[in-house]
Amino acid sequence: MSIGRCAGTSCGGKISSDYILYRVLGGIFLFLATVFTGLATPAMAQTYTFNSVQVEGNQRIETSTIVARTGIARGEKVTAGQLNDAYKRILDSGVFGSVELTPRGSTLLITVEEHPTINKISFEGNKRIKDETLEGVVSSQSRRVFTPEQAEKDASEISKVYSSQGRVAATVVPRIIRRSNNRVDLVFEIAEGTTIEIERVSFVGNRVYSDRRLRRILASKQAGLLRTFIRSDTFIADRVEFDKQLLRDFYLSRGYIDFRVNSANVEFTRERDAFFLVMDVQEGQQFSFGKISTVSEIKGVEAPRYNDVLKIKPGVIYSPSLVENSIARQERLALRDGVDFLRVEPRITRNDRDLTLDVEFALVKGPRVFVERIDIEGNTTTLDRVIRQQFTSVEGDPLNPREIRESAERIRALGFFKESSVETREGTTPDRVIVDVDVEEQPTGSLNLGGSFSAADGFGVAIGLKEENFLGRGQRLGLQISTAQDSKSYVLGFGEPHLLGRNLAFNVDLGLSTRNSSFASYDTSRRFFNPSLAFKLGELSTLQVRYGWNNTEMLTRTNIATGAVITSEIAQGKRSSSSLGLTYSYDSRLGGLNPNSGVLFEVGLDAAGLGGDNEFIKTAAKAIAQTKVLHEEVTLRASFEVGALSWRSNTSSRTIDRFILGSEVIRGFEPAGIGPRDLSGGQDDAIGGNYFAAARFEAEFPLGLPEELGIRGGLFYDVGNLWDLKNVNTAGGNIVGADGSLRHVVGFSVLWTTAFGPLRFNFTKALKKETFDKEQSFDLTIQARF
Missing domain, CATH: 3.10.20.310 (membrane protein fhac)
Known part of the structure; x- marks a missing residue:
């Protein structure tokens, strides 16, 4: 049978079996040939050649701009991958919502949809x-x-x-x-939703300090009764990070060098209307300073001389700030000695057995780098010199990185700028640096409205206009107006913190005041002009030198009778005094070695007689010591105050020239409630005294109430005396108390920190007093600003 004679699918009306076999074998052969051919020959990548590019859908963007962004040249072969890259480039331009590339023979069609x-x-x-x-x-x-x-x-x-x-x-x-x-x-x-408050702030892992003490450190506060007026109880995530740093600084300044915050968890309450803030802390052990020494690695620099300027001693609780202050002292000594580029490296050795840290201050030679210039930008109002005054370095001085950091802090402390930064960069040569100061100014003027109440002056309103950066010169200009019920004052003040470009503060106050006091049978009128100069003698001490001109007068009150002494003093009319004075003060409460304790000592003297009607020497001294005990929960404070007046004029002194004690000196009595009095003519006039002495002892402590209430308690004991009427015209008077006697007072205080200001309620009992004293068993003081 010839396969070639049977055409089609049949031969003689039937399907040939030979034909079927032939077709099956042929199909298998063709399949195998295709497979082996594919394995032997790689697939050819598809390519395109475009002679023209058409763009559709563009309204604002030029066609040429879109074509140029494809990166495809006409007549060149382009692969599918290159087309995909062109698509991405057009889409990445950000001006199209959709992009489509369609090859049409030798033409590339780009269809775009522009963003509006x-x-x-x-x-x-x-x-x-x-x-x-x-x-x-x-x-x-x-x-x-x-x-x-x-x-x-x-x-x-x-x-x-x-x-x-x-x-x-x-x-x-x-x-x-x-x-x-x-x-x-x-x-x-x-x-906007509502603000979500912090319902509770608690701590885990703290053993030394209570939750109550630690909560006082944080910027975040628990919601309290006055939550409507307090924003610090609002939850702010960034503030939590700041709180962590506050905790670290608190513990490190108290010797807990291993302290760390493990976590700060914020959780919603069950009602999802407030937060719980829980801080997990690890306190560690408290370390003290061990051996303190200084070594010199610079030829000609003697270590003992630099070691003598250190204030820290072994046994003092360790604090990084004390180390920093010690380094600053030694570097300042180097500048005075003319030793340039001296650097102090603190080398600390840890002694876990006795929980001490040995500190060795190494005097080393730093790199020879000079300040090329100081560039200041951003100050549109503030003069450059105001900012430059915060630097102790000038162009050409050796670079001291510590001084640059301290200058940056001083610039921020001015309060003139919303933001400020001080950075250094390389100058024209590697051994020179340029200090860049970048600031952003903020308003420095303020209008303060205040309300006050006191037993001495009654209710009153205070208005204050103040500009802290007058004309961009860093000067203070202020006007204070006080209109209390029984006391009025108008004061214009001016201050220059850097007189003649030096660290010398000049201040002057000019004003007048009138007082219609409820505790006296006379009114007073006073005009004054008081310029002063103040400068630092040391890190913690200052000296103020001042001049005072005062014109004062005692006036008769309508329908008020007076005793013989007050009557004679009113008859003197206006009297003026011209005096020179100085005040020395030493205050370690903030900058001392111990953050929990400190002292304030202040002594002043005024001598009048350089013109004017009055001639006298008046001195006063005050000493305050305070400390915190029981893990800083209780504050103990002791105060001592004395004063003396030596009258030198031919005329007698007046009551307003002598000392009159108020509740700020001895609590438990009305203003002018103790001391010599004139009972003549059936009157009861307080006439003051030439000498006074007072001591106050008090303790402030928590009452166990929820801290968000801001209420603490206090116990106090005051003792004091006011006496002597030498150089006083007492003719016709019925004088009592001239020889003086000690008064003893005990009391209990409730201190309430509110959003409007601190309130203090004093409940007192005089243990010892005179029959003519004016006791006051309750006193409320309010100071508010709004």
Whole structure:
């Protein structure tokens, strides 16, 4: 049978078996040939060659710009991968919502859909934060291309602004409103929500200090009764990080060098309307200073001389700030000795057995680097010299990195700038640096409205206008007006902190005051002019030199009778005094070796007689010592105060020239409630005394009440005396108490820290007094600003 004679699928009306076998074998052969051919020969990649490029859908973007972005040249072969790269480049330009590349023979068709442009941006639902503030947060701008990605980022930034104010539940949704010509209005719909407070702040792992003590350190506070007026109880995530640093600084300054915050967990309450803040801490052991020594690695620099300027001693609780202060002392000594580039390296050896840290101060030679110049930017109002005055280094001086850091702190402490930074960079040569100071100014003027109440002056209103950076010169200019019920004063003050470019503070106060006191049978009028100069004698001591001109007068009160002494003093009329004075003060309460204790000592002297009507020498001294005990829960304070007046004029002194004690000196009595009195004519006039002495002892402690109430308790014991009427015209008077006697008072205080100011309630009992004294068993003092 010939296969070739049977055409088609049949032969004689039947399918040939030979034909079927032939077809099966042929198919198998063809399949195997195809497989082996594919294995032997690699597949050819598809390529394109375009002689022209067409763009469709573009309205604002030029065709040539889109074609250039593809990177495809006409007539060149292009692979599929290169086409995909071209697609990505066009899409990544950020101006198109969609891109499509379609090969059509020798023509490449690019179809695009442009993003719309933003017609305007608006905010809806924001009441707590102004539009101007939110506009500074978003990056989207009018007449710029709108992209959904950028709108979502802007919404996230707005949410962060609300979170920083404690509104963590705030939601921001960006929406668009279509306009003509492919434009849209971008609207941020804001649901501000409510502030979420911190219901409770607690600690885990603290054994030395109680939760109550640690809570006083944190910037975050628990919600209290006055939560409407207090924003520190609002939860702010960034503030928690700041709280961690405050805790570290607190423990490190008290010798707990291994302290760390393991975690700070924030959890919603069950009602999800407040937070619980729980801080897990590890205190470690408290270390003290061990051996303190100084070694010199610089030829000609004697270590003992530098060791003598150190104040820290073995046994003192370790504090990094004390080490820093010691380094600063030694570097300042080097500058005085003319030793340039001296650096102090503290080398600390840890002794775990006795819990001490040996500190060796090594005097080494630092790199020879000089200050090329100081560049200041950002100060539109403040003069350059005000900022330069905070530097002790000038152009050409050896670089002292520590001094640069201290200068940066002084610039921030001015309070003139919202932001400030001090950085160094390499100058024209490697051995020179340029100090860059970048500041952002803020308003420095203020208007203060205050209300006050005291038993001496009654209710009153105080208005204060103050400018701390007058004309950008760093000078203080202020006007204080006080209109209490029985006391009025008007004071104009001016201050220059760097007189003649030196660390010399000049202040002058000019004013007048009148007083219609409820405890006296006379009124007073006073005009004064008081300039002064103050400068530091040491790290903790200052000296003030002053001149005082005062014109005072005692006036008769309407329908008020007076005794013989007051009557004679009113008859003297106006009297003036011209005096020179000085005051020395030493205060270690903030900058001393022990952060929990310190002393204040102050002594002053005024001598009048350089013109004027009065001639006298008046001295006063005060000493205060305080410390914290029982893990800083209880504050103990002791105060001692004395004063003496030596009258030298031919005329007698007046009551307003002598000392009159109020409740700030001895509690438990009315103002002028103790001391010599004139009972003549049926009157009861307090006439003061030439000498006084007082001692006050008090303790402040928690009462066990929830700390968010801000209420603490106190116990005190006061003892004092006011006596002597030498050089006083007592003719016709019925004088009692001239020889003086000690008064003893005990009392209990309730101290309440409120959002409006501190309130103090004193409940007292005089253990010893005179029959003519004016006792006051209750006293309330309020000081508020709003």
